[in-house]
Amino acid sequence: MTAILTNLFDGVAYGMLLFVLACGLAVTLGLMNFVNLAHGAFAMAGGYVCMVLVNRMGWPFFAALPLAFVSAAAIGIALERTLYRHLYTRSHLDQVLFTIGLTFMSVAAVDYIQGSSRVFINLPAALQGQFDVFGVGIGRYRLMIIVICGLLTIGLQMVLAKTRFGSRLRAAVDDPRAASGLGINVPQVFAFTFAFGCGLAGLGGALSAEILGLDPYFPLKFMIYFLIVVTVGGSSSITGPFLASLLLGIGDVAGKYYVPKMGPFVIYTMMIVILIWRPNGLFGRTAAR
């Protein structure tokens, strides 16, 4: 029984992490219908920035996290303004090719700068180890992830639901043409959201170094996970991707624990079945245009 609860806890932490990593992609795919396979590269950038700051320059871990966010967001906005912008109207094939190219470049570049082995971020002592609650082992680090990601999720939901920017973004997602007709600067909204999504990915990358492992192949290894979150969750709200990430996180952890031999098999089968059953995602309303 306690093993089940511990697994559930780990799965929730894993799922929340996936959500922070992938929710930027949900916006890219949902708002501009842009297939961004390079999303993991931004996460990797954030992770490596955090690693360099903490390990080499001796910054405290919690001070490095915001910088991971900022640096990934900065890279995101730079690329969006210079390169991505030109590709919104192009075919999906072009977008796929372009972002695969970017992914390959980021993999080789990070390999060149930092070496190909897995890196670890030195964690403060307060985050190491675990404690028991009624016999259920709770990892301190995972608890922190759940707290941070949970707060972020609530914050995102509030911004989307309550603020003016949130309503602009929702309007732009629902119908870009009508939204721009109403005077909403859709490209600007998108650029800002894209940068924010990249920043979140960067933060997620920094947080995930401990759990998912950080090495130059991160963007390729986890690309499919991000895509699963978005396609299964649908891109019309953040609740969909959120539930999908939780499902994926819990499913993956449980799958690895109970049927270790089947490994990723469970996840891929689940994804294909869900996509066949509901091509627009479990929680999606409209088709990707």
Next chain:
Amino acid sequence: MNAASDVGHHAQRQARWHYGEIAFWLIVLACGFAFPTRYLIMTDILRLALFTMSLDLILGYAGIVSLGHAAFFGVGAYAAGLLALHGIINEPVLALIAAGLAAMVLGFATSFLVIRGVDLTRLMVTLGIALLLEALAERFSNITGGTDGLQGIEMQPIFGQIPFDMFGKAGFFYSLAVLFLLFLFARRVVHSPFGLSLRAIKNNPLRAAAIGIPVNRRLIAIYTLAAFYAGIAGALFTQTTAIASLDVFAFERSADLMLVLVIGGTGYLYGGLIGAVVFRMLQEFFSTITPQYWQFWIGLVLVLIVLIGRQRLHRWVLYVPNLVIKQIAGRKAVVAVPESDA
């Protein structure tokens, strides 16, 4: 002349063999005799060309974007490897066809999943199927040899007459013959009314359905055929290299494949052949400069191709040949600018 016969006339003119095409194949054949020390790399190029032609059939003609075409390549590779290893079918040509059929069955079964949904869903489903097969091959390591791959495959002589030699000469001409035969068939298919209907579907599925083309059935048919081609390419890989390992399913293989096709150009069949040559040369070039980081430059090539625009790039490449032909023959080029995007 009424519209129908006009279309027929145009299609027939398109389908006729050009001198350029005949010259192309003669050059390929001549390469086999001209570079007797390079059989291994040339065989590699031929395999890649066949594999790319398979992707061209679905991407260039039917507009299905696939990120998991390596699935069929892998099934073909493992099928050929297992058939040879356990001595079920010893004759390479029969084994080749059997491996192709195995991939074809998988292609037919998965085509129903692929024709559902939009581009993104297709990407995900194709990618998912390839990853699924990779996970399966790893899981059933008692059959596939796991991460070690299939080892100790010994190929029997072709038709019981021509043995595979260590320089790869037999392998090269065998691959060339297979490629040429399959090319002829693909050429026939894409110039048939069936092929024309595929182009109609690619341009506008809704309109194609409105003029009475059974869209889903056509897509299933071409997807199945492409799977057969990819399976043959995979089987050739196993037969000429005598190994099959897990990386036949790898995502990089599917991604590279797209790059090859895009370099060569989609929708005119030669794209795969030309792209394969250029890609392997690029790869050789980059890996002599930076053995470890050639992937960076390959990525850069992809990014540049997309940013410049595939159509414009092909116009640039064909500018000089077209100019020469115009000067000499005083007419439009035989090297047509390939059809653009999917």
